[in-house]
Amino acid sequence: MRFSKKIEHMGHSPIRKFHTYAVEAKEKGKRIYHLNIGQPDIETPPVFFEAVRQFSEPVLEYMPSQGIPSLLKEIRDYYRRIGVDIDEKDIIITDGGSEALQMAFTCICDEGDEIIAAEPFYTNYNGFLKSAGGKLRPVTTAVEEGFHFPSKEAIRAQIGPRTKGIIVTNPGNPTGVVLKEEEIDWLCELAVEYDLFLIADEVYREFVYDGLEMTSFGKRRDIRDRLIIIDSISKRFSACGSRVGALICQNEELISHAMKLAQSRLSVPTMDQEGAAALYRIDPGYFDHIKKEYQKRRDVCYEGLKAIEGVICQKPAGAFYITAKLPVDDAEDFLIWLLRDFEDRGETVMYAPASGFYETRGLGRQEIRIAYVLKEEDLRRAMEILKKAVEAYRAR
Amino acid sequence: MRFSKKIEHMGHSPIRKFHTYAVEAKEKGKRIYHLNIGQPDIETPPVFFEAVRQFSEPVLEYMPSQGIPSLLKEIRDYYRRIGVDIDEKDIIITDGGSEALQMAFTCICDEGDEIIAAEPFYTNYNGFLKSAGGKLRPVTTAVEEGFHFPSKEAIRAQIGPRTKGIIVTNPGNPTGVVLKEEEIDWLCELAVEYDLFLIADEVYREFVYDGLEMTSFGKRRDIRDRLIIIDSISKRFSACGSRVGALICQNEELISHAMKLAQSRLSVPTMDQEGAAALYRIDPGYFDHIKKEYQKRRDVCYEGLKAIEGVICQKPAGAFYITAKLPVDDAEDFLIWLLRDFEDRGETVMYAPASGFYETRGLGRQEIRIAYVLKEEDLRRAMEILKKAVEAYRAR
Numbered sequence: 072m073r074f075s076k077k078i079e080h081m082g083h084s085p086i087r088k089f090h091t092y093a094v095e096a097k098e099k100g101k102r103i104y105h106l107n108i109g110q111p112d113i114e115t116p117p118v119f120f121e122a123v124r125q126f127s128e129p130v131l132e133y134m135p136s137q138g139i140p141s142l143l144k145e146i147r148d149y150y151r152r153i154g155v156d157i158d159e160k161d162i163i164i165t166d167g168g169s170e171a172l173q174m175a176f177t178c179i180c181d182e183g184d185e186i187i188a189a190e191p192f193y194t195n196y197n198g199f200l201k202s203a204g205g206k207l208r209p210v211t212t213a214v215e216e217g218f219h220f221p222s223k224e225a226i227r228a229q230i231g232p233r234t235k236g237i238i239v240t241n242p243g244n245p246t247g248v249v250l251k252e253e254e255i256d257w258l259c260e261l262a263v264e265y266d267l268f269l270i271a272d273e274v275y276r277e278f279v280y281d282g283l284e285m286t287s288f289g290k291r292r293d294i295r296d297r298l299i300i301i302d303s304i305s306k307r308f309s310a311c312g313s314r315v316g317a318l319i320c321q322n323e324e325l326i327s328h329a330m331k332l333a334q335s336r337l338s339v340p341t342m343d344q345e346g347a348a349a350l351y352r353i354d355p356g357y358f359d360h361i362k363k364e365y366q367k368r369r370d371v372c373y374e375g376l377k378a379i380e381g382v383i384c385q386k387p388a389g390a391f392y393i394t395a396k397l398p399v400d401d402a403e404d405f406l407i408w409l410l411r412d413f414e415d416r417g418e419t420v421m422y423a424p425a426s427g428f429y430e431t432r433g434l435g436r437q438e439i440r441i442a443y444v445l446k447e448e449d450l451r452r453a454m455e456i457l458k459k460a461v462e463a464y465r466a467r
Numbered sequence: 468m469r470f471s472k473k474i475e476h477m478g479h480s481p482i483r484k485f486h487t488y489a490v491e492a493k494e495k496g497k498r499i500y501h502l503n504i505g506q507p508d509i510e511t512p513p514v515f516f517e518a519v520r521q522f523s524e525p526v527l528e529y530m531p532s533q534g535i536p537s538l539l540k541e542i543r544d545y546y547r548r549i550g551v552d553i554d555e556k557d558i559i560i561t562d563g564g565s566e567a568l569q570m571a572f573t574c575i576c577d578e579g580d581e582i583i584a585a586e587p588f589y590t591n592y593n594g595f596l597k598s599a600g601g602k603l604r605p606v607t608t609a610v611e612e613g614f615h616f617p618s619k620e621a622i623r624a625q626i627g628p629r630t631k632g633i634i635v636t637n638p639g640n641p642t643g644v645v646l647k648e649e650e651i652d653w654l655c656e657l658a659v660e661y662d663l664f665l666i667a668d669e670v671y672r673e674f675v676y677d678g679l680e681m682t683s684f685g686k687r688r689d690i691r692d693r694l695i696i697i698d699s700i701s702k703r704f705s706a707c708g709s710r711v712g713a714l715i716c717q718n719e720e721l722i723s724h725a726m727k728l729a730q731s732r733l734s735v736p737t738m739d740q741e742g743a744a745a746l747y748r749i750d751p752g753y754f755d756h757i758k759k760e761y762q763k764r765r766d767v768c769y770e771g772l773k774a775i776e777g778v779i780c781q782k783p784a785g786a787f788y789i790t791a792k793l794p795v796d797d798a799e800d801f802l803i804w805l806l807r808d809f810e811d812r813g814e815t816v817m818y819a820p821a822s823g824f825y826e827t828r829g830l831g832r833q834e835i836r837i838a839y840v841l842k843e844e845d846l847r848r849a850m851e852i853l854k855k856a857v858e859a860y861r862a863r
Binding site: 072073074078081110123131132180202203232266322324328387 | 468469470471472473474475476478479480483504506507509510515516519522523526527528529530532562563565566569573574575576577578580591594595598599600602606631632662663664675691692694705706707708710719721723724726727730731732733734735736737738739783799
């Protein structure tokens with residue numbers, strides 16, 4: 072039997088190889104502060120569970136492939152509230168943002184086609200793209216510049232004859248970067264100039280700090296027919312385990328193609344859609360509180376990092392991640408050492424080494440991604456441990 | 468912007484084009500008996516909803532990409548009960564059988580690779596295969612032979628240098644065929660001889676009638692390392708809207724590749740997995756009652772079809788479908804006529820025209836698929852309407 076080349080070229084989750092070290096550490100009674108995963112600890116709004124519990128049909132049936140009408144309507148209304156004028160027909164409900172990404176790449180890429188993304192990027196872009204036969208072309212950004220695009224020309228330099236689109240995460244994972252208006256202009260202009268799709272992954276849209284305003288690509292009229300928005304309730308409402316996302320596009324042909332994929336997998340889970348519809352009915356004031364909480368946590372992490380001699384990072388303005396450069400040769404080796412050889416009063420920390428977020432080999436080796444999804448006091452303690460660990464590691 | 472060739476070559480659901488006719492008929496007050504969709508009317512066992520309601524975690528978190536431990540264990544135990552000795556490590560929980568199929572094809576097929584299937588086949592095989600870049604090579608079976616494989620040589624004749632696997636649905640959709648031991652031998656022998664994967668879609672496993680025993684491919688030791696079982700709770704427990712399925716394989720390398728896909732989409736909905744685990748704890752005696760109910764319905768449909776002059780069909784032994792040849796030129800035209808121009812006391816019927824289930828152009832034009840998922844009295848009435856309609860149509 073032969074496997075496909077595409078699956079052989081696809082990597083395992085870069086986090087995975089550290090799992091066994093974490094298990095061993097826990098078996099030895101060590102407590103680990105998990106800064107490595109983007110699983111928020113914020114309570115899922117109870118209306119989700121109430122809506123699910125109220126489901127009273129005797130048969131759990133397939134729903135329409137596009138999604139249940141009530142959820143389509145709620146998402147339309149949500150977008151209109153944030154100034155993006157879409158209709159229900161522009162939306163397909165998906166199994167998390169993940170499926171929306173898979174659909175977008177499958178609709179666009181054949182073997183050898185390319186999609187441009189800033190690196191470091193959300194690793195799973197690469198997985199979805201490879202399974203669609205495509206390839207990611209990275210525009211390198213740097214920690215020293217807060218992971219902003221270096222210039223319009225740097226993006227243009229990556230566009231080739233097989234380029235079909237640009238994907239952008241805003242606010243960014245793993246960087247927390249929030250794009251400047253200028254960067255948004257560059258991306259839109261290049262998409263139009265080279266006739267590319269623009270895939271905007273805006274699942275962290277609400278998490279923007281310091282009073283900054285987040286501009287959705289959905290407000291840009293010049294890319295109206297080439298914009299594909301990837302969305303999800305996972306982070307917005309801390310409902311990762313519901314797996315409800317959406318693909319949003321005003322290009323009717325793209326929606327028609329994506330509907331073929333939606334129809335073939337029949338539908339998205341019924342009860343999770345009911346729960347999701349209830350979440351979108353929550354008063355938008357809900358996000359003020361969450362935002363404040365995350366901003367406080369970001370400050371704790373950022374200040375904690377700055378207190379470590381030799382760390383390079385800029386204060387990110389969005390999402391709940393910071394990518395920082397540590398004064399160590401290899402953040403993967405350091406992580407293994409943290410889990411296996413280090414402890415401070417029986418405790419240690421775990422982060423995501425950043426090299427897996429880069430396409431260009433050798434980049435990001437000294438960098439780590441921290442997800443600030445723990446309570447403030449836990450974050451403080453985690454940063455204290457990290458500081459002590461870096462010092463001990465360098466003093467070996 | 469350019470779409471991918473693979474999405475352009477993919478068709479919309481063949482059922483879709485008749486939807487508008489059905490809507491118009493309903494708007495005119497016509498009642499339609501839906502024999503066209505495989506959505507059972509059997510009540511979902513209440514334990515599913517109870518398990519979901521009992522979920523009491525405050526945060527709806529991601530679950531392990533492989534699936535939740537309790538569900539993996541229940542599925543393992545279920546398989547052991549039916550004589551298939553697997554471990555938890557051989558199972559990946561998926562978003563319905565649909566995702567298990569997508570994973571299998573993605574792990575096996577690059578652009579131009581081929582998978583063999585009996586035609587007529589479950590249409591979505593084609594969709595999943597095309598989005599993985601692959602191609603379906605059909606072995607034609609005929610209504611006159613009850614849709615059994617004509618011979619081992621007929622299967623062999625379709626195997627070429629790009630063939631990577633064989634997919635088989637047993638019991639069959641859309642045919643209801645239950646494979647004979649001889650056919651199972653042919654398939655296993657050819658898979659070994661040509662070093663192919665064998666994908667066994669056994670989601671209708673429990674629905675086998677007339678006291679027949681269903682042999683799972685999982686019992687065959689000779690194909691142990693090349694067998695991929697596709698499974699789902701949708702039909703087994705009438706829980707289509709939960710979208711919980713599984714990919715089962717004892718080839719560790721395949722599981723390792725499929726896990727890359729599982730990891731990239733993070734996890735399957737948490738609460739649906741809890742519900743599914745509860746379903747697998749139901750006493751296996753549950754199926755006796757369901758089986759009796761479906762067998763009765765099958766008899767009603769089969770006898771109803773035989774009572775129509777000129778109909779060709781054989782009594783199928785499994786699943787809840789019958790594919791029959793009608794004495795009409797074109798079953799699609801006849802369906803439009805049924806919806807638009809015909810009624811009997813304000814009522815009409817809808818079925819799935821079978822041409823969409825064939826890969827070979829021109830085949831199946833006179834054939835229809837009936838799903839017997841309605842109550843007995845409704846089925847009786849539907850078959851009576853169909854008989855009157857065929858007579859009226861031919862007398863025009």
